[in-house]
Amino acid sequence: MSEAGYERYIKLLKNHFASCGKKPKAAVVTYGCQQNISDSEIIKGMLDAAGYGFCDDYEKADLVVFNTCAVREHAEMRVYGNIGALKPIKRARPDLKIAVCGCMMQQEHVQKQIKEKYRHVDMVFGPSLVSRFPEMLYKSIEHGQKSFDRSEIPEIIEGMPVRRAENGKAWVTVMYGCNNFCTYCIVPYVRGRERSRKAEDIVNEARSLVKDGFKDITLLGQNVNSYGKDLAGGCDFADLLRELNGIEGDFWLRFVTSHPKDCTHKLLDTMAECDKVCRQLHLPFQSGSDRVLDAMNRRYTAEKYVSLIDYAKEKMPDIALTSDVIVGFPGETEAEFEKTVELVKRVEFDNLFTFIYSKREGTPAAVMADPVTDEQKQRRFDRLLEVIHPISRKKNERLLNKTVKVFVEGTSKTDKNVLTGKTEGGKTVDFKGESSLIGGFAFVKITECKTWSLAGETV
Numbered sequence: 001m002s003e004a005g006y007e008r009y010i011k012l013l014k015n016h017f018a019s020c021g022k023k024p025k026a027a028v029v030t031y032g033c034q035q036n037i038s039d040s041e042i043i044k045g046m047l048d049a050a051g052y053g054f055c056d057d058y059e060k061a062d063l064v065v066f067n068t069c070a071v072r073e074h075a076e077m078r079v080y081g082n083i084g085a086l087k088p089i090k091r092a093r094p095d096l097k098i099a100v101c102g103c104m105m106q107q108e109h110v111q112k113q114i115k116e117k118y119r120h121v122d123m124v125f126g127p128s129l130v131s132r133f134p135e136m137l138y139k140s141i142e143h144g145q146k147s148f149d150r151s152e153i154p155e156i157i158e159g160m161p162v163r164r165a166e167n168g169k170a171w172v173t174v175m176y177g178c179n180n181f182c183t184y185c186i187v188p189y190v191r192g193r194e195r196s197r198k199a200e201d202i203v204n205e206a207r208s209l210v211k212d213g214f215k216d217i218t219l220l221g222q223n224v225n226s227y228g229k230d231l232a233g234g235c236d237f238a239d240l241l242r243e244l245n246g247i248e249g250d251f252w253l254r255f256v257t258s259h260p261k262d263c264t265h266k267l268l269d270t271m272a273e274c275d276k277v278c279r280q281l282h283l284p285f286q287s288g289s290d291r292v293l294d295a296m297n298r299r300y301t302a303e304k305y306v307s308l309i310d311y312a313k314e315k316m317p318d319i320a321l322t323s324d325v326i327v328g329f330p331g332e333t334e335a336e337f338e339k340t341v342e343l344v345k346r347v348e349f350d351n352l353f354t355f356i357y358s359k360r361e362g363t364p365a366a367v368m369a370d371p372v373t374d375e376q377k378q379r380r381f382d383r384l385l386e387v388i389h390p391i392s393r394k395k396n397e398r399l400l401n402k403t404v405k406v407f408v409e410g411t412s413k414t415d416k417n418v419l420t421g422k423t424e425g426g427k428t429v430d431f432k433g434e435s436s437l438i439g440g441f442a443f444v445k446i447t448e449c450k451t452w453s454l455a456g457e458t459v
């Protein structure tokens, strides 16, 4: 569908609601990663343009959208539970429209299951079909037509409306898809091959965000280090960062996710030289064992990973380092797990996102022999937490009594009188301050360090 296609159906929806004098409400629920949060912002942007307001209460909603994630089995189970819970509401209010989208819905067996067992669902589509959502919705409202679509649109559609959070924080996708086929990962099967946006489109979007007052911009891609490989012109991710850094204004740039095999010295040099690029690197290593890395098809060694980190620390001594790690990959031995522990101790991460291996149907790892018991996996997971806790705390303590610049995201979830924000390194800081600071920067003196967060007072 062309750009004009979604615009046409947004207009038709708008006219439909205007003619019946209705202000419909939508509940949009997002599971999973930042890419999904960004996709949901586009879904909300299109709904907003079509005349929808928003609510959290399914009982009051005219439309419920579940934007799903396929990365972990547990999240999938939750989605099925939540879809099932809508059945009695749909029975009582047949006009309620239910759309389920995102990575999980790109899988054939999932669409089949929804079609057969969750017949109250009206629209099902994968992540590349977001631009077709207004058409599906219109046809469902106007003609009662159901849509189940797994087709992939390879082209990138620019300019779709976006409804961003009002806290000065913005996600900007730089590329879609992934070519890496790590053996445990479902993403390449559900988000397709790598497609980069043109640099000028990204720069224009970032420039207008800065003009609109956004201060914390995160560049998104499954593997941002691959940016530009599919484009003519030779602009790679480091070049893109440098160009974005040249936009005038007081703002921060972050990016996720990087892949060690594609992370270059050029990129790390560029980070060090660009004042708006945060000193924060999320570089997933997944395992400290070369045998496991090979079985994961990660295409780097633990030594190569550590040497990249050493280079990053040399160029940016204050850099905050985070990583993803999988414990209990099929066949991982105790000795191999110990190599992961060694690497964690050697690097001294600021934070670690640790996952127990989750089997994903259709991936090569799903058919690998897996003699490791669930108890062993859980023990390794717990041990890794025991190792990372004191390291994270020690890293946080380095900031004690220092004044740091903080991007203020909002109020604390546990105390509405406390503001919460992020340092350049992505560390959470809680402090007392005026709510007018939300969406901007504040300078905070750190007075307390916990394992996962800091507390302080404005200066």
Ligand code: SF4
Pocket (backbone or CB within 6 Å): 178, 179, 180, 181, 182, 185, 186, 187, 188, 222, 223, 259
């Ligand atoms: S790089 Fe590997 S883990 Fe990341 S999205 Fe691609 S296949 Fe998945």
